Amino acid sequence: MTENTNLVVETNDLGKRYGERIVAVDGLDLSVRRGEVYGFLGPNGAGKTTTLRMLLGLIRPTTGSALVLGAAPGTPESLHRLGALIESPTFYPYLSGRDNLRVLARYAGVPAARIAPVLEEVDLASRADDRFGTYSLGMKQRLGIAAVLLKGPELLVFDEPTNGMDPAGMAEMRPFIRSLGRDNRTVLLSSHLMSEVEQVCDRVGVISRGRLVGEGTVDELRGREGLWLRADPTDDAERVLHSLRGIDEVARADGGLRLAAEPAAAATINRALVEAGIAVSELRPERASLEKVFLELTQEEEAA
């Protein structure tokens, strides 16, 4: 596998099988570009965590290959330049937050002077000397992020970082993760939450049953913005719409008509329908939600 310097993570036909029957990841071709926040979206059990574990060298792929920061997964060359929070934050329960970071700093070869700033950054300085076992879930998560930041990594890997958090904690976490993607840092975020990915990520890869079933920016995945209208009589409206320029497609949907047309054409369309004696009771711009796209993509894969 040759290295593309613009790609921070690159996989080629990456796969993981457990025995003959269980295929956790199946021929995954993934590319995460430098400086972007990449969302790895998929339902529970789709293979997200297995993929991330392979990228960190925790588990060995059974097929394919991967490069992380230009090096093989799990090698010191890649691990020294990345920070990862896989599933729930795991630390020594009998040590304080500060001592936990002290242990990790020694393992990572990071000066102890880095500990205080990262504790400040995640707003945990006041509880840093309490035992990790006494922390709330939100505090554990923040310590996990502090551990990720400790190395000043180029690549940050988060696996379901808001799992188990309350809505306030989630609302706080998302802009924080978004902000981590600045300064040429790359963030790889796995999640099964559409809203999270939509708010945080530049690009998204959708995984289902271990396969990448869609990839692009959120806008690309949601497709072109169109129009939806309710008119009476519908048959006449459909006929008029077919005769208008600038409408690529007319389809019946949700009790009305869905038009593949620029939203700016709404006034022209409305006038044409009214002049044809058709009553227009509703006309609005419409775009497929990421959730809808996600469900379509994953259901197509399941059906296949």
Place this chain on the structure above:
Amino acid sequence: MTRLVTAELLLIRKRASTWILLAIWTALALTFAYIVPYIQYTNDPQRGLADLLPENLVGTLLAGFPFFGGVLALMLGVLTVGSEYGWGTLKTLLTQGPGRLRIFGAKLIAVAAVLLVFVLVVFALGALASWAIAVNEGADVSWPGAWLLIRGLAGGWLVFAVWAALGMFLAVVTRGTALATGIGILYAFVVEGLLSALAREVSLLDGLVEFFVRANGYSLVAVLGVSTDEVSDSGPGSFSGPFVTGGQALLVLALYLAAFVVVAGWLLRRRDVV
């Protein structure tokens, strides 16, 4: 590597179980080496005082190493590695950068250092106890030679190291603490204990027992002054042979240590961490 070892030492030092094991070890060692025998002596002076005097410090203390001391060392080994699986902290460590074998190596060195502390603490407290008994009984206070003392410390440490390495190996195999501790204790007490006892009656087992950790541990400490009569008459931890030569005991224990370390390291390096 120094950074990694200091991190491991921090983990072990701050863990309550380390201090609990040290407290149990010193309490058991002093109780069975000095306190109970001294009470027996005061009740029955015919038993003699020689083993309780400073001169016999090495032999008197080492008698407890191959049995209950070894089991406590096994638990230290299990906890040091097995808890990493239980808490899920192994994956946190593995994503920090050093390779798996360096992490395992740091744990080995840290456990080896802590075992040395366990040995030194018991020898220091044993020396204090034997001195107090000698002074109390008006006996001569003469200490063992430096060479015997060094060999005693090293022998005790080696016996501990083999048991701790077995514990680390079992923790890697079972990916946890509970099963590893259970298997370790079962092996120490039931497999080695029962088969050693049966070896007296079943000659076929005699050759097998000569390669047991316990048999070689007792054989090693016997060379350093532990009375074989005494260990064959010391309750549940009794061992009445077969004893092998000191050289064979040293070799077998060293091979066990190397085997447990190599296989555990190989497994840790090779297996997925989920």
